[in-house]
Amino acid sequence: MMKIKTNMRYIQLFIATAFWTLLTVSCDRDLPYPIDEVKKGVVIDIVRAPDSDGVLSAGVTDGDYKVSVSIPKQQGDYSMLDYAQLLCVFTDVDGKTTSKVIVDNIKEFPKDISIDIANVYQQFGKEAPTLGEIVYFTTNAVLKDGYTVYGWTEYSDFNNKLFTGWEVDGRAYSYNVRYPVACQLDLEEFVGPVVLNDFYDEYRAEIVKTSDTELEIHGVAEGEEPDGILKLTIDTSTHTVKVAKQIIAHGSVAWVDGYNNVAYQATGTIDACKGTITLNGPLTVDEGSFGDQQMIIQRTIDII
Missing domain, CATH: 2.40.128 (Lipocalin)
Known part of the structure; x- marks a missing residue:
């Protein structure tokens, strides 16, 4: 019985020593990124405004296109935000995707933003929608220190996908609005x-x-x-x-x-x-x- 108790003490001592060693190594090891350079961004919700058009018609630039932007309550403090930008992400018929800032200096939330499709297409050197194209709208967050949190880049795709579990006005958080190009409906x-x-x-x-x-x-x-x-x-x-x-x-x-x-x-x-x-x-x-x-x-x- 004495031998068993002695062995148990050795086992407990070994476990405690191993745990402390791991803890010490973990605390001494540097993070894979400089913690003091981590930026706190701002999550912006964007959805198609109620009763506005949700599809682009080939060859047509008129219509009622409007998005609503807001900052979810889960964001909490967003005093670090200077302003937001409405970013258009355009995919052509060949699958090539580019982006342009369409509306700048958005400081009011929530806010409805009307979209001039003719102007959007001019920004991309085109006159009107063509079948097979897809137009997305998302937001950039420009912080007061000048840093921009992009809503989309060609390397990382759309940002803030991890926040789709948030609930906003009884629905899931939305990080973009999608407008496919279809034939005009009659x-x-x-x-x-x-x-x-x-x-x-x-x-x-x-x-x-x-x-x-x-x-x-x-x-x-x-x-x-x-x-x-x-x-x-x-x-x-x-x-x-x-x-x-x-x-x-x-x-x-x-x-x-x-x-x-x-x-x-x-x-x-x-x-x-x-x-x-x-x-x-x-x-x-x-x-x-x-x-x-x-x-x-x-x-x-x-x-x-």
Whole structure:
């Protein structure tokens, strides 16, 4: 018993000595960077302003483009900030990315900033958007000592990605706003015969325009009953689509035989270039759900 206790004392002494050695080495070792040169930056949130346009149209420079910038409450003190800059990050059709400061000396937060797309494109030596381009907006933070914390560089890409876990006004923190270039959207061009590829088959249907932001697809569920109508709400500023939950067939159809009240609810996109509407969402019946199902609507004029 005495021998065991003696051995335990040696083990404890060895562990304590080893721990102290590691601690001493760790404290003596220099950091991989000079701690006195570390800068405290300022995190700036940027989002697309409500009800403003979210897509650029090829060949068009007019529109309502606006972003909102603010400093999240999690930032705390930002007295070291002198001013912010609105930085445009432009990716051309070949994938080359460059940047330009579009708005300088931003000192008021929160703030809505209107964007002149014609002026933005002039800064990059172009006249108007072209299909395949992507335009981003982010912010630079210029500190009072003259140091600039860039929102994007060609070497480090976008900054502040680590802060996307922060909550700002009930949503996730945003470090940039993205504007893809798409074909100009005219809902009239989607009116008429279409080919509908749904959860079971491909068949013909008809699109009717009911308002400036609404379309109806007549002949859903292969036109087996008169209430086979799907109502779509289009956000023309973002080229996105919403389908509120609605019954498209009260009785059984070929792909859901033996069930009642076939209903569909979805979100999706409308592509003016390809003439397609793509939807995805839950397909349900009174008896349960078939999970998320995709529906693709194609203008017949685009089918070769």
